[in-house]
Amino acid sequence: MKSILVTGASGQLGRCFEKLSSQYSQFDFVFMSSSELDITNKCDLTHLFAAKDFDYCINCAAYTNVEKAESEKEKAFKVNAEAPKILADICHFSNTTLFHFSTDYVFNGNSKMPYAEDDKTDPINVYGASKLKGEENIRKSADKYFIFRTSWLYSEFNHNFFNTILRKAEEKATLNITTAQKGTPTNANDLAQLVMQIIVSENANYGVYHFSNDGEATWYDFAEAILEISGNTEVLELNKDNSYKTVAKRPEYSVLSKKEVQQNFNIPLIHWRESLEQLYNSAISKKSS
């Protein structure tokens, strides 16, 4: 039976893999949260891989607080840049295929058209710079790796924009949301599904790929869609607000081109709004009814 290690398993994406794992009983999944496995600890990682053979390692562990990263640069780089290097070295030595995730924030956002994989990177915040360094470290150390740059992940799990808006709707708070950035909201469950499809098909087209849902939106459009789909348009005030204060700069435009991922893995792309609606109906409205 092939085995799959999932790191950062209590995070948003990790929990999507855990949810999906019940559909893949042919694999032996080992889920390890940050308290069970610290990916910055080379010694613990070495021992783990010496004790068990993993065919795949899905690295969902990351430092993802974009605002805090500005003042915690060292910590962000340790988790997002140095740890992926350790993981890549160990995976290479153990003949384990590594799946890793990066971000649209590796780009500066000056483009007017969707970013391709080989477009120039130029992060404008610490989080983006730390994730880019992590990509570079993996590319140098491993052969059998997939890096998926994705954007604006949300799901029913943990802290994310979708859950924040739903919570604010419950509190009937006034929402002031920026229209200053354009990107693509991505259902983290769709990303987890893509990875499992690649594992099942034993596809070996290793490399860096862009994956998000289809279409584009501002954060305001995303918030508006969440309120419409959850039937909350009457109960709270939603305003466009380009003066929303943040510490970290964010790219104005970060839509990703999905040509490569479609060509290499033959997957259907779901429009962000359709996937949002599906998730709300399957995971949220069911829970509250």
Ligand SMILES: NC(=O)C1=CN([C@@H]2O[C@H](COP(=O)(O)OP(=O)(O)OC[C@H]3O[C@@H](n4cnc5c(N)ncnc54)[C@H](OP(=O)(O)O)[C@@H]3O)[C@@H](O)[C@H]2O)C=CC1
């Ligand atoms: N969220 C988003 O919008 C986007 C995310 N991505 C990328 O996708 C991936 C998954 O993100 P997502 O699930 O949303 O992020 P989360 O923040 O929800 O999950 C990250 C997990 O990593 C854990 N973690 C942090 N440091 C360590 C460590 N040293 N060792 C082990 N685990 C650690 C965290 O644990 P704890 O909480 O205990 O610190 C948390 O459980 C990341 O690589 C991220 O950069 C890319 C684009 C968009």
Ligand SMILES: Cc1cn([C@H]2C[C@H](O)[C@@H](COP(=O)(O)OP(=O)(O)O[C@H]3O[C@@H](C)C(=O)[C@@H](O)[C@H]3O)O2)c(=O)[nH]c1=O
């Ligand atoms: C909560 C809130 C946010 N905003 C703005 C702030 C910011 O510009 C934008 C998004 O806010 P967030 O803090 O939720 O998102 P942010 O942390 O920028 O999200 C990013 O996370 C990392 C991990 C990624 O890799 C990116 O792809 C992206 O998803 O919306 C408002 O305008 N009003 C609000 O009420």
